[in-house]
Amino acid sequence: MRIRIGSSLLLAVLVLISTSWIGCDSSVADDPPxxxxxxxxxxxxxxxxxxxxxxxxxxxxxxxxxxxxxxxxxxxxxxxxxxxxxxxxxxxxxxxxxxxxxxxxxxxxxxxxxLRITLYEFDEAGDFYELYLPAGGSTYRGVIFLGEPSTQDTRGFASGIPRTNAAPGLNEFVAAERQRSLQLAETYGLALMGAEVTRSTVFLVRALEHFAEESGHPELAKAPVLAMGFSFGGCLAYEFTLDHPDRVIGFMTAKGSCHDLGDAGLARRVPGYLFIGGEDAPNRALNITDVFEENRPQGALWSLVIEQGTGHIPVDDQTLLFNWMDAVLEARLPETPPPGEPVVLRAIDEATGWLGNRSSFEIADYAGYDADRLQASWLPSMQTAQDWQAFASSVAGD
Missing domain, CATH: 2.60.40.1120 (Carboxypeptidase-like, regulatory domain)
Incomplete structure (x- = not known):
């Protein structure tokens, strides 16, 4: 007897069989985890x-x-x-x-x-300046200025572009300084400025006034400056401090021979860092030492260190430089600058700092220092004192 299976029933059976077969087929992989x-x-x-x-x-x-x-x-x-x-x-x-x-x-x-770098240029009578404004700043609280050695060019500090015909190692030094300074610029709301053939602080002031007008940031005209430099650039940083102590956050000068030996006056209240190369020309070492020893006994907030074994080359201990700059910026810049008004820098009490013995390299806070305080290097914090100690003692071979 033949059994007839309806087409609908047959289709259902075939679908069930095929579904079961597919489900059991191990050749079909699951989605990977x-x-x-x-x-x-x-x-x-x-x-x-x-x-x-x-x-x-x-x-x-x-x-x-x-x-x-x-x-x-x-x-x-x-x-x-x-x-x-x-x-x-x-x-x-x-x-x-x-x-x-x-x-x-x-x-x-x-x-x-x-974002393209916001870069401004200024030149007058053969002096050239460049200023970099980090993005996002509505108001800039100050300027970090890197002065140039004689006949050299530090505009790459602002632009990030290496300069042609730079002295050996200078582009690398400028690039390292820029990288560290960009971090500080972001933290404290600062601009960066470099220069070529700067002969007078008069042109530096004019450059800032020009940048204030060109950029639409009038606060730059009277902005406080963290001034630093190597060789002649260091002398310029010190000269600017002498001329404008009320608007210098701090200064660094390394291995120059042209520092003014006259009365530093109010510049003694500006934190300073002075570097000597142990193998540098004697006249440079003598000039910087005389400046320090003339003013530190009168309460100058300055530190002196000899980098033994080096000649006329930039200081490359970026950690030491960065930590000192950071400490000085934190201590000197007010929390909130008045809108449209020049930044009034905060004074530093000498007794809040640390001291370093230039012979033994021992350090202590001001109250705990038991040697002649007025012959010691003055540092703004424990960290900067520890950096000074490590730098001074290691280069001396201790």
Whole structure:
């Protein structure tokens, strides 16, 4: 007897059989777990002002991997670690871009907008200045100025562009100073300024007045200055301090021979750091030592240190320099500058500082120092005193 099966019933049976067969087929793989997915990070680098893609830009991930953007501004990293990753983009003419990117399994996207450096130029009678204003500042509380050695050029401190025909090691020194100073600029709301062929502090003042008008930031005309320099640049930093002690946050001078030996007056109340090269020309060492020993006994808030084994080259202990600058800025700048008014710097009480013995390299706070305080190096904090001690004693071979 033939049994007839309706077409609807037959179709249902076939569907059930095929479904069961597919479910049992081990050759069909499940979706991979999320943790096993390839991890990528990609994006496009653009000019923030024009929104145009930027090609041939170096993108760095975790200081370990680098990629170069293509014609469409695109980059891609593969096999990226899960979690926080440091992305950095650095290109001449643009502000450095750094971000912490939280990466998950699979494809991750992060576009980058680079902001062109806000750079202003000034020249008068053969003196040239450049000023860099970090992005996002509504009011700038001061200026970090790096003076140039004779016949040299520190405008790269503002622009980030190395100078041609620089003395050996100068571009590297300027770049290192700029990197550290950018951190301080962001923290304290500061501008950066460099120069070439600066012959007088008169031109420095005129440059600031020009930048105030050109940039639309009138506060720059009377902005306080953290002045530092090597060789002739250090003499200029000291001269500016003598001429304008009320607007100098602090000064650093290294290995120059042209410091004014006259009465420092109110400049003694400005924190200062003076450096001598142990193998430098004797006249430079004598000039700086005379300046210190003439004024420290009268309460100058200054420190002196000899860098043994070095000649006429810049000081490259960036940690020591950065910590001192940071301490002085924190101590001197007011919390909130009055809108539209010049910044009035805070005075420092000598007794709040630390002292360093220039013979034994021992340090102590002011109250606990048991040798002649007026012959000791004065430092603004315990950290800067420890830095001074480590620097002075290590270069002396102790």
């Amino acid at each position: 999320a943790d096993d997915l390839p991890v990528t990070l990609s994006g496009v680098v653009r000019d923030q002002d024009t929104n145009s893609p930027l090609s041939d830009i170096t993108v760095e991930l975790n200081s370990a991997q680098t990629k170069t953007t293509d014609q469409a501004g695109r980059f891609e990293f593969r096999d990226v670690p899960l979690g926080a990753n440091a992305l950095r983009v650095s290109e001449t003419g643009f502000d450095d871009y750094t971000r912490q990117i939280n990466v998950s399994a699979g494809d991750n996207s992060h576009d980058v907008s680079l």
